[in-house]
Amino acid sequence: MPKILITRPLPENVVAEARRHFDVEVRSETLPLTAEEKARALAGFDGVLATLGDTFDASFFDGTPRCRIIANFGVGYNHIDAEAACAAGVAVSNTPGAVTDATADIAITLMLMTCRRAGEGERLVRSGDWPGWHPTQLLGMHVTGKTLGVVGMGRIGKAIAQRAAMGFGMKVVFYNRSAVTDLPFEATRLDRLEEVLGAADVVVLAVPATPQTHHLIDTAALAAMQRHACLVNISRGDVVDEAELIDALRQGRIAGAGLDVYEFEPKVPRALRDMENVTLLPHLGTSTLEVREDMGRMAVANLVAFFEDGAPLNPV
Structure with missing residues (x-):
């Protein structure tokens, strides 16, 4: 045996x-x-x-x-x-x-938490300092009808896009090395990564970790994103140049990030932990x-x- x-x-x-x-x-x-x-x-x-x-x-x-x-x-x-x-x-x-559906669910969780500032709001309530409701408190981004950019339209990318398109009426654009057919929802494949990053209100990374995807999201990629956009990563941590992401967030070049994975996991930089506009999960994708x-x-x-x-x- x-x-x-x-x-x-x-x-x-x-x-x-x-x-x-x-x-x-x-x-x-x-x-x-x-x-x-x-x-x-x-x-x-x-x-x-x-x-x-x-x-x-x-x-x-x-x-x-x-x-x-x-x-x-x-x-x-x-x-x-x-x-x-x-x-x-x-x-x-x-x-x-x-792992497909569970990981897609976490991507949607991070999207909603980051865009709607749910983590920040939860911390405010727990602190005991919440003054009560008022009309301009914690105003976030309404995701319904916005544009989702999916980087990597494999099993998980498709599951994320389907949830966003059918659940929230989001327009889907995506970047993928090969053609993708038979999608049960409307989506547009764009030829260049920068096109997807520039078109999206929310960008979700769903690519495998390979030498080709290492630091795929670098200074140039982050510069292509809209200032109000949020980045969600449920793939692998080193797909994102973490130091450049921190700089982009500090300088307000993007609005926020939702992360389930980290470049040097389980080490998470204090800069990320200190930012209110970043949602951090402990690699819960399949949990x-x-x-x-x-x-x-x-x-x-x-x-x-x-x-x-x-x-x-x-x-x-």
Whole structure:
């Protein structure tokens, strides 16, 4: 029976499903693997069910690891050097689909909280200093009928756009490297990223983390946005040049930001934490029990398929 390491505590029914098929060790620590633990994982187990923060760069695949597959718990796998893993004979899989709706919901949450200044209002009430309602208090941006710019029209981008178009009557423009067809709502693909940024009242980032998307939102991109616009990021933190975002917010070049991910996560700059026009969430994109169970079962299914048929269901 293959020996599997699960690197973080997972929902009980996911672990139970894994134990039906494998000799399983579950690491009790909730923080990412240390370098020593990563080396042990590849040398001492036939498969590893890893997740965000368990960084396996090329150096860990030197030699001939015992591990034959890293089943990633999550869609994004930029923390794993998949090319180096493949060269060492280690398959890598992920869990697409399971996270789509929950992540789209968080994007809409951030959009509403930032545009309607909900975080600022909640802090005001909690402080005990709320003086009561008056006509010009915490005036935000009405999102209904505004323009949403989606950067990355994959599964998650489409789900976000559908919620915005059908739920709030928003006009949708988007930037995507390839053509997108059969959308169940009206949307316009623009040829240049800057066109989308300039047209949108709210910009949502839904691209994968790749070398090509690193700092995709930089000084020039932020300069293309309208001054009243808000930026929402539910993709990966390093898609945004965080220092440039802070400068743009400080200088009033954009109106606000809603962030669920951070460039140097879990470190969040004090400058962002001190800004009232920024909504900050602790990477809640997939944080529901049902979704985490679905992700776990998909990761286990990838392991089962690999050891039974030689290939995971969702290779990367």
